[in-house]
Amino acid sequence: MDTVAVINQKGGVGKTTTTVNLGVALAGLGKSVLLVDLDPQANLGTHLGVDVMDGKTIYDVLVHDVKLKDVIRETPESGVSVVPSNLDLSAAEMELVSMVGRETLLRDALEVLDKGSPGHYDVVLLDCPPSLGVLTINALTASRQVLVPLQAEFFALQGMAKLTEIISLVQRRLNPDVELTGIVACKVDRRTKLTQEVLDEVRRFFGDRLLETVIRPNVKLAEAPSHGQSVLSYAPDSNGAVDYRRLAREWAGIPLET
Amino acid sequence: MDTVAVINQKGGVGKTTTTVNLGVALAGLGKSVLLVDLDPQANLGTHLGVDVMDGKTIYDVLVHDVKLKDVIRETPESGVSVVPSNLDLSAAEMELVSMVGRETLLRDALEVLDKGSPGHYDVVLLDCPPSLGVLTINALTASRQVLVPLQAEFFALQGMAKLTEIISLVQRRLNPDVELTGIVACKVDRRTKLTQEVLDEVRRFFGDRLLETVIRPNVKLAEAPSHGQSVLSYAPDSNGAVDYRRLAREWAGIPLET
Ligand SMILES: Nc1ncnc2c1ncn2[C@@H]1O[C@H](COP(=O)(O)OP(=O)(O)OP(=O)(O)O)[C@@H](O)[C@H]1O
Ligand SMILES: Nc1ncnc2c1ncn2[C@@H]1O[C@H](COP(=O)(O)OP(=O)(O)OP(=O)(O)O)[C@@H](O)[C@H]1O
Ligand SMILES: [Mg+2]
Ligand SMILES: [Mg+2]
Numbered sequence A, B: 001m002d003t004v005a006v007i008n009q010k011g012g013v014g015k016t017t018t019t020v021n022l023g024v025a026l027a028g029l030g031k032s033v034l035l036v037d038l039d040p041q042a043n044l045g046t047h048l049g050v051d052v053m054d055g056k057t058i059y060d061v062l063v064h065d066v067k068l069k070d071v072i073r074e075t076p077e078s079g080v081s082v083v084p085s086n087l088d089l090s091a092a093e094m095e096l097v098s099m100v101g102r103e104t105l106l107r108d109a110l111e112v113l114d115k116g117s118p119g120h121y122d123v124v125l126l127d128c129p130p131s132l133g134v135l136t137i138n139a140l141t142a143s144r145q146v147l148v149p150l151q152a153e154f155f156a157l158q159g160m161a162k163l164t165e166i167i168s169l170v171q172r173r174l175n176p177d178v179e180l181t182g183i184v185a186c187k188v189d190r191r192t193k194l195t196q197e198v199l200d201e202v203r204r205f206f207g208d209r210l211l212e213t214v215i216r217p218n219v220k221l222a223e224a225p226s227h228g229q230s231v232l233s234y235a236p237d238s239n240g241a242v243d244y245r246r247l248a249r250e251w252a253g254i255p256l257e258t
Helices: A015-028 A043-047 A058-064 A089-097 A102-116 A134-142 A155-173 A193-209 A219-227 A239-251 B015-028 B043-047 B058-064 B089-097 B102-116 B134-142 B155-173 B193-209 B219-227 B239-251
Strands: A002-006 A033-037 A080-083 A123-127 A145-151 A179-186 B002-006 B033-037 B080-083 B123-127 B145-151 B179-186
Touching: A002 A015, A002 A134, A015 A033, A015 A043, A015 A080, A015 A123, A015 A145, A015 A179, A015 A239, A033 A043, A043 A219, A043 B155, A058 A089, A058 A102, A089 A102, A089 A134, A089 B089, A102 A134, A134 A155, A145 A155, A155 A179, A155 A193, A155 B043, A179 A193, A193 B219, A219 A239, A219 B193, B002 B015, B002 B134, B015 B033, B015 B043, B015 B080, B015 B123, B015 B145, B015 B179, B015 B239, B033 B043, B043 B219, B058 B089, B058 B102, B089 B102, B089 B134, B102 B134, B134 B155, B145 B155, B155 B179, B155 B193, B179 B193, B219 B239
Parallel strands: A002 A123, A002 A145, A033 A080, A033 A123, A145 A179, B002 B123, B002 B145, B033 B080, B033 B123, B145 B179
Antiparallel strands: none
């Protein structure tokens, strides 16, 4: 079971959009995929039409010791299941802070899931909130890989410096296996000067961890959530669908088509 | 001293961009303006060329009882001063949680500032992080007005429901004077269907609290931070500058030009 944390404390860069569409595209390559929403905004569940107001969620797993297998929901996308969050999760940040072992709650819950049904899920993607608090630390402690969606904006570089600092802190103290595996540039409009400048800087610092695939701006990506679908189902021939299928191949190590 | 919290837990919608450019535009109308950064990302200070790695910040005010007047920095924009944050502020969320009176620290610090130099600042804008944690609660407790930058996206409406819930919670328990005064639509591209649908919904729920002025997408707004300036200084004739000057007039109750 490969667990990947999708993280960037900068808001609105495409974390949820990437978690949903990369997840569905990986399922399209035959992988069995679990998506976990760690963001109190609960956008991931809503994006796939899951009712986040009803039933148990990740909140119950972290705070009330409910098992992950009892909160997993099916989605309209075949091969993709979801653990929704709900708005109570923002209270969880405060509740978790004083709990012993607060940083390893998610890791332990995923271990129980994997032991209970070994090999059931090939890939687990963790959608993180736009912060570096205890929920994001839980994701880093539970993952071996980190995927960073990045918008080519001026603030991106300042954010990356802090994020790499936090990742190495977690590596030293909680999870020696976690590492920043890839950065995917989102909403990339190659025509603007600022975009090229920022991507050149990111490539200078991170080398080939900046993935080859970029995600172009595409209104179908913004429309798909209101239909409760991934872009791959909502508009399979759109730029958004093409880009996320390509990202899935690159992430899975399959040679890219031209 | 009018204190306004600029809030939206949805990330990347234009909170920092609005705080900086509305602030500078209000100074252009003759007001003396203080901008306070409550976001650990520290984007506000960076946007105005302030060195956030050096010297004391809002972190010291909230956690070490330093006075606000000792952390205020001047900026290149006349009539605008800034209280920067720094990356340590993300640790503050955890440190503050167990402190008594943790929600009123900012209100008390602003009261001391106002008593020390009455009438020195006409307007204080508080730039909030993309979350509803203890820093945002501090902003709501310290303010009478709330300005919500909103991107016309599917997730916007779900977020507004939770935000109005939190505002009424703070009204009941901590600050009876706080209210949602205005919503400003940012990055509005009137040509897309999704945009019109979302703005129609927002107008249905919030009526004339949805401000008349909208902020159009404008690359100058994204470029200005890399020059350490507001868009009003960087590109005074751009759509971004025109829109934020108009927003300032609407916010200050000055009749709008055509
Ligand atoms: N490539 C793209 N083209 C067009 N719109 C996009 C693209 N990627 C994301 N979006 C839209 O941009 C907005 C922000 O994306 P998203 O919500 O996925 O970001 P996020 O990083 O998860 O935000 P948050 O920090 O609030 O969790 C959404 O409205 C989404 O539909
Ligand atoms: N009207 C606009 N046109 C073009 N770009 C914009 C506009 N408003 C904001 N931006 C850009 O969009 C990005 C997000 O804006 P900003 O950082 O102000 O949002 P935020 O809500 O403060 O984000 P966070 O939730 O991370 O604090 C920035 O790169 C900014 O330069
Ligand atoms: Mg998200
Ligand atoms: Mg901001």
